[in-house]
Amino acid sequence: MITTLAIKNYALIDDIRMDFKDGLTIITGETGAGKSILLGALSLVLGKRADLNSMKDASKKCIIEAEFAIKKFNLQTLFEENDLDYDAHTIIRREILPSGKSRAFINDTPVTLSQLQAVGPYLVDIHSQHETLSLAEENYQMQVIDALAENTSLKNTYSEQLKAYRITTKGLEEAKLKKSEASKEIDYNTFLFTELEEANLEGIDQVKLEETYETLSNAEEIQETLSKVVQLFSEEQIGTMETAKEARAALSQLKNYGSVYHALWERLNSVIIELDDLSEETEQIATSVEANPQELLAINEKLQTLHKLQHKHNVATVSELIEIKNTLDANITDTNNLDSHIEKLEKEIVNLNKEVRKTGKAIHESREGVIPKLQEKLEAILAKLGLLNARFDFKLTLTESLRENGTDTLDLLFTANKGTTMGSIKKVASGGEMSRIMLAVKAVLAEYQTLPTLIFDEIDTGVSGEIANKMAAIMDGMSHGMQLVSITHLPQIASKGAQHIKVYKEDVNNVTETHLKTLSQEDRIVEIAQMIGGKNVTDSALAHAKELLN
Structure with missing residues (x-):
């Protein structure tokens, strides 16, 4: 989980530092106040390419530093694979110099952008209504199914067998070429x-x-x-x-x-x-x-x-x-020995092929076994989110191809309405529907694996009333086992936060700056009341805000 975010000289931010708690953190503020600036800064820490234009003062260095508590995520192997020193309290710092050059550090060790990008996805997962494309990717869909099927051990075995098969196949090709x-x-x-x-x-x-x-x-x-x-x-x-x-x-x-x-x-x-x-x-x-x-x-x-x-x-x-x-x-x-060597390799390949296909079939059967449960869970959550007629069809097909994640192909079909033909989810689901589907998927995954910090950036756009209450309840339930950050305009969701941060702008010496403020209970009542009824806070809005918070 992210524990601290410090930003200096970035966009409209001069110098801020914000501590984050476990559970659900709410971020609110008027449109244009700078909520997207926070995500932009965090994205730099996670490996996004730097832009000199993002600096508030181009003559000074821009520094963004985030601290993470990662003990429960079992990332030691990931750090070793990327030649990094592991620390349960990890600090990532990104610097943009006035010259335009960018530097990155993990636990004070200089790192490349590729190393940063390798670690980033395991620390923070950012989702917005316009950034749900991963849902349409077959590989991501397979990951969701495998999480429910608890296929980690099988997939590790498959990967090792596939690697051995490919190495031996390459060796056979080299032996035949050498013989020729x-x-x-x-x-x-x-x-x-x-x-x-x-x-x-x-x-x-x-x-x-x-x-x-x-x-x-x-x-x-x-x-x-x-x-x-x-x-x-x-x-x-x-x-x-x-x-x-x-x-x-x-x-x-x-x-x-x-x-x-x-x-x-x-x-x-x-x-x-x-x-x-x-x-x-x-x-x-x-x-x-x-x-x-x-x-x-x-x-x-x-x-x-x-x-x-x-x-x-x-x-x-x-x-x-x-x-x-x-x-x-x-x-x-x-x-003279190549013929016998080639014959030996050919026999090995036949055996390795049988082994990897056997494991691939086991993965396929395991996936098939949990698809009905996943489908039922997703449809139940989406019904709560107002998509009463949402239906999924996971077209899982066992093939002859030896792919990175198994021997299956997957086509996820979806419809949100009765009487309509199902189609590929990436073609038929609207932006709002994709946002709700993503929330449902994350809610299900949270039951089966330890997820990185989830940040939902206004995925509740277009939602109101009872649906907003259901969405808020889902986020609240997820936050009991993980860190979740929601940038929202909905008072129902804002009221569920264990922590509430307000983003606002003010003019300092004729210069507009973005600031952050952690709201007290009284501050939250006013903020939520304004979200309900606008700037002119009424007694009924205050009463409604108190009711939501209670």
């Missing part, structure tokens, strides 16, 4: 994979392979060169080893004369040992290198294959070729 595209490439991918598979890439050391190829290709030159090196090391008289050994023998005569000579001998001795080892290893390598035309041919073929594949796939290493081969293998496997 993959089928065009499967032969080529298989060829590429086979080519890489036959290359036996695992375990190949390309660097070592290329070194072996170079060795075999130049075996004769390597053997000649290494033999020459060995000869230079070991040739008698002029060989490097012989020369070094003679020098070592000469230094051995001096090594006992001092550490410096001994160090020279040690270094030369180490060189001789290393040269000797180097000579032996060179001789061994020279011996091991042999020309092998067959091995050379095999290595050359393998390297040619590698280079061809690397160039073809635009890579430089064997590991990259193996990675490509594995990817191709996975793609081929996926393609």
